[in-house]
């Protein structure tokens with residue numbers, strides 16, 4: 311479970327994120343939805359630990375992560391600007407975080423196989439990223455982010471660069487993978503349909519503030 315309490319990020323006088331209070335329950339899929347400049351990426355980056363907080367507290371499974379380094383938060387990330395390592399094979403990409411966590415070779419091999427099964431691409435371990443389509447690469451990025459079984463997965467517009475048709479297919483994939491692996495998820499998009507298709511709850515951001523936070527159904531049918 312993730313709890314954000316009064317989370318604020320200021321750049322000079324300007325608050326990119328202002329007093330955000332938000333709870334993501336264990337296993338819940340939450341989307342941050344809002345127009346460009348509303349603070350979605352900044353909030354995700356604060357949770358990931360890539361950007362330092364100005365004010366507030368963040369608890370992950372009861373532990374205060376507000377001042378813990380990104381690597382020590384144990385959070386899985388799929389960010390647009392954090393692509394696969396191009397010089398590594400798919401196997402090595404998915405295994406990367408497991409080596410860093412000092413898993414044994416046997417356990418790593420077994421886990422990478424499981425992850426490639428989970429994303430529906432069991433035959434690609436020896437390929438390199440440039441031999442895969444955009445959609446396949448994003449699935450591998452998901453496998454890499456989930457390999458070490460993080461309790462929280464962050465995704466920043468992961469489908470932003472994909473064609474419409476592949477996007478729809480990838481939405482189904484993300485839903486299935488979420489059902490099977492069950493991490494809590496915070497997902498960023500400016501696409502309302504995508505938010506409503508994927509999420510248990512949607513947080514609507516405007517000028518760095520949470521304007522509404524509820525199920526897609528409630529937000530959609532409210533007068």
Ligand code: ADP
Pocket residue numbers: 321325326327344345346347348349350351352353
């Ligand atoms: P979104 O992801 O919703 O498009 P951002 O989180 O990228 O929004 O940006 C929110 C606000 O914070 C914007 O006004 C943006 O210009 C500002 N901002 C984001 N990053 C920085 C930065 N590194 N320095 C100064 N201002 C920033």
Ligand code: ADP
Pocket residue numbers: 360379380381382384385387389391392407410
């Ligand atoms: P680990 O899996 O060991 O927790 P990662 O492989 O996810 O760590 O990331 C290693 C480091 O790379 C992180 O601690 C972080 O500082 C940096 N990093 C990862 N993703 C990004 C990103 N999107 N933007 C900036 N830095 C990043």
